[in-house]
């Protein structure tokens with residue numbers, strides 16, 4: 081009897097000892113074990129080959145061009161080599177070609193764009209000075225059926241969103257809008273807060289002031305200046321490349337999205353922006369193929385990001401309610417390998433600047449691997465995590481930046497090349513931090529997530545993210 085008691089007591093002591101040891105630092109230990117699986121497999125030198133192919137063999141990959149398509153085919157081929165069945169998801173978006181004629185003279189004009197802009201038509205009418213176009217009282221009666229000439233900028237405590245000005249003009253009965261800039265680098269004004277169905281263009285400050293002078297001179301003679309504004313719709317075709325890894329145990333699970341855009345701006349080889357993020361996404365696809373994962377992983381190479389996040393917008397817009405409800409995380413990589421010496425902080429941006437499941441996993445992984453990873457909101461909406469965030473999915477956009485938030489000076493420049501702008505060390509570090517955070521999301525039980533209202537995207541400024 082005594083002996084049994086003694087044995088039982090010993091077993092009990094042993095159990096307590098063992099459990100208390102394993103409870104000493106359970107999170108760190110479990111995390112370290114998962115980290116190891118990723119870190120031993122991750123090969124950033126190998127991933128660098130994708131940056132070489134995308135930025136040097138193909139070069140600039142502008143949305144809607146043959147080069148962007150070629151990059152998509154390359155990504156598809158790599159997914160296939162890694163054992164996936166990728167699909168190319170095609171989509172089209174609206175672009176425009178614009179012109180402005182005043183008498184015989186053509187003035188350089190940039191047409192409006194945006195998901196809420198449908199003002200594709202040609203309008204001839206008289207130019208009417210509407211000052212800043214922010215108050216009803218700034219629109220004279222003559223603007224009805226004519227062309228509102230509006231100055232760019234804010235006043236009276238009202239933020240001068242281009243679409244607000246266009247809406248005011250539209251409501252006043254204007255048939256078209258010309259906004260003249262405060263500098264001589266006009267661009268296509270975005271229409272993202274209001275539905276606008278009349279043509280809207282932007283012109284330079286010099287051209288705008290010259291027009292205004294003509295209008296005033298004519299008015300003093302009791303005359304007016306006639307102009308023709310044309311904004312023509314062009315359909316542009318682009319594509320996302322998608323590969324899916326089902327959970328190892330085949331049960332319905334949460335969905336984790338790994339995203340990166342592969343297009344670039346005109347003239348830029350886009351080695352860092354964003355062959356870097358695309359390459360690391362492909363490397364994650366490679367290593368996760370041979371690792372157990374408890375969640376569904378969707379790798380999405382997004383097209384047409386640089387023209388307004390078109391690929392990710394299309395993707396998120398087409399998720400079903402069932403898919404949205406299963407979605408637990410979006411890891412978006414955009415500019416993760418710059419060699420610019422000041423960019424020492426791996427930032428994880430969220431659309432509301434608030435921490436979430438993804439940012440917290442990333443900050444913890446950064447701390448484990450010895451790197452400063454911080455949450456930042458300011459540019460949270462400048463890349464493909466935006467719409468995942470807007471529909472309530474925990475998300476993070478990863479980017480290297482300086483302590484005070486600067487990017488490399490070669491951002492969107494022809495110097496965004498491997499030679500000038502890529503650091504294997506930063507690429508590796510980012511790959512390790514994001515990769516280990518990602519693997520935690522794929523292995524650990526998902527905590528109950530505080531999701532914001534899950535809804536379809538309707539008006540992005542309405543989604544609670546931009547104030």
Ligand code: BES
Pocket residue numbers: 353354385386387388389414415459461462463479487
């Ligand atoms: N890689 C950039 C995102 C970025 C830009 C992050 C600036 C941090 C600072 C991205 O490709 C880009 O240029 N995005 C566009 C936004 C988009 C809505 C056209 C941008 O910021 O101009």
Ligand code: ZN
Pocket residue numbers: 341353354385414415463
């Ligand atoms: Zn980018």
